[in-house]
Amino acid sequence: MRVTRIGDKLVAGRYRRRGVRATSTWGGCGPEMALTRTVPLEMLLRELNRLKESSKVPDSAAARHLGCSPARINRLLTGQNKVLPGDARLLGELYGAEHELVTILEDLARNLGQKGNWPSYHAVYVESARFLNDLETRSSRICVFQAEIIPALLQDDDYVRALNEIPTPFRDPPNVELSVHARREHQSVLNATDNPTKVNFVLAESCLNRVYGDVGVMRKQLERIIEVAAFPNVQVQVLPEDSVDSPSYAWLSFQTLHVPGPGILAPLDCVYIGQLDDARFIDRPDLVEKYNTTWGHLQSAALGPKDSLEFINGKVAEKYS
Numbered sequence: 590m591r592v593t594r595i596g597d598k599l600v601a602g603r604y605r606r607r608g609v610r611a612t613s614t615w616g617g618c619g620p621e622m623a624l625t626r627t628v629p630l631e632m633l634l635r636e637l638n639r640l641k642e643s644s645k646v647p648d649s650a651a652a653r654h655l656g657c658s659p660a661r662i663n664r665l666l667t668g669q670n671k672v673l674p675g676d677a678r679l680l681g682e683l684y685g686a687e688h689e690l691v692t693i694l695e696d697l698a699r700n701l702g703q704k705g706n707w708p709s710y711h712a713v714y715v716e717s718a719r720f721l722n723d724l725e726t727r728s729s730r731i732c733v734f735q736a737e738i739i740p741a742l743l744q745d746d747d748y749v750r751a752l753n754e755i756p757t758p759f760r761d762p763p764n765v766e767l768s769v770h771a772r773r774e775h776q777s778v779l780n781a782t783d784n785p786t787k788v789n790f791v792l793a794e795s796c797l798n799r800v801y802g803d804v805g806v807m808r809k810q811l812e813r814i815i816e817v818a819a820f821p822n823v824q825v826q827v828l829p830e831d832s833v834d835s836p837s838y839a840w841l842s843f844q845t846l847h848v849p850g851p852g853i854l855a856p857l858d859c860v861y862i863g864q865l866d867d868a869r870f871i872d873r874p875d876l877v878e879k880y881n882t883t884w885g886h887l888q889s890a891a892l893g894p895k896d897s898l899e900f901i902n903g904k905v906a907e908k909y910s
Contacts, residue, residue, distance in 0.1 A: 624668055624701065626720040628727050628848060632857055633677065633697040634668055635872070640684035641666065654683045666686075674698040674765075693852045714771065717868035721861055722746030725778050728786050730847040732884050736793035736840050741791065742776055743825075745813040759866050785822040791891045793839055794830045798903045804909040811901055811909065818898060826891035827900050834890040839884060845880055 615640060632651060641651075648659040655662070655676065664670040665680075677698040681691040700869045714722065725742075734742050739748060749772045778786050792814075800807055818825040828839060841862075848857040859872040862881045871877060878888075892900055 610777075615794060624671060626716065626723075627701060628723050628857070629697045629700045630668065631872075632854060633672060633701065634666065635857070636690075636694060636697075636854060637672070637677070637680055637684070638666055640681065640686055641753075644684040646684055651680060654781075655679050659757050671701060672698050672788070689853055693891075696851070715819065715867060717870070718765055720870070721868065722775055724846050724848060724857075724859070725775075725786070726844045727848045728778075729784070729849050731778075731788045731844060731882075732791075732888075733788065733844040734791045734793075734884060734887050735842045736795050737799055737842070738796050739814070740786065740790060740792070740844075741772060741811060742779060743814050743817055744772060745806075745810045746773070747806045748810045748813075750803055751806050753800075757865075764880075779817060779820060779823060785820075787822050789824045789826075789888070791826045791828055791887050792897075793828050794905070797827070797901065797906065804856055807909045808906070811897055813905055814901060815898060818894070824894050826888060826894055827897040828887060829900065831889055835838040836883070836886045836890060839887065839890075841883075843880060843883075845877070845884060 607646045630638065648662040651662045654658040661670060665672050665676060674695045677694040678691055681694045686694065700737060706815055728801045733742065738752075744752075746769050749769050751767045752767055756762075779788060797811070817823055840851075843860055844857070845860050847860075850856045857872065858874070858877050860877055861870075863868040871880070891897065
């Protein structure tokens with residue numbers, strides 16, 4: 590099992606870098622990520638490692654082919670060193686990739702630094718959050734299950750302000766208005782004019798009942814959810830607390846993402862689980878499938894879209910009237 594934890598120790602003979610802790614099963618990402626994580630980087634490393642595993646070419650042979658040391662091959666394939674377009678081409682050819690795939694690998698290597706629109710929000714988003722934003726922007730389908738707090742993609746401006754006014758030991762006091770602006774940019778994925786992402790939400794009733802700010806903030810938040818639910822690419826469902834079909838894991842907030850691959854490259858299917866200080870990203874196929882099954886159970890237990898909106902406008906809205 591390839592699980593990466595970026596922390597501060599040597600684990601299973603592999604180094605972990607201080608400062609950023611993230612758990613992942615990205616096929617290519619080694620535990621010491623010296624490069625900023627982007628979707629092109631993840632796709633490139635995952636495919637190179639898949640090709641290497643399939644071809645069974647040892648690092649010593651790859652090193653001779655590239656004219657470098659085996660240690661550098663390892664650093665390239667674990668994301669510790671930048672993969673240049675020439676490196677991607679030579680490794681792809683050595684590992685037996687067909688010409689069209691080699692061309693895609695070279696193109697990914699040229700675009701490793703493409704970080705979406707998020708570099709200007711370093712003060713607001715930690716690295717894992719910027720990576721999630723990059724994933725969401727490139728996804729064709731997102732499924733979100735959320736308990737206790739409104740999902741970021743649905744949060745109203747005043748709700749964001751209320752959240753950012755709460756002290757936390759994990760960051761310095763934020764620039765509240767910059768946070769609001771960043772969240773609004775983040776939510777643009779919902780109403781993109783060109784092939785908007787399909788986004789399905791299942792909201793545990795608990796996230797609608799937990800108050801942030803005051804009743805006025807919560808009323809506006811409910812209005813925002815109703816507004817977004819009307820988007821043709823968005824579906825909102827609610828899992829009531831008294832549902833007789835509630836799964837035992839209804840407390841677990843997560844989202845699944847499907848990012849189409851360029852050309853013949855396989856798509857990137859992954860799971861995001863937020864944590865207080867960072868996040869966990871998973872792309873191991875068997876685990877992704879289990880989360881997709883979990884999502885299906887939660888969606889089946891929830892009210893249908895029409896009944897969910899009636900539930901929000903009725904029982905939940907009465908609490909804030």
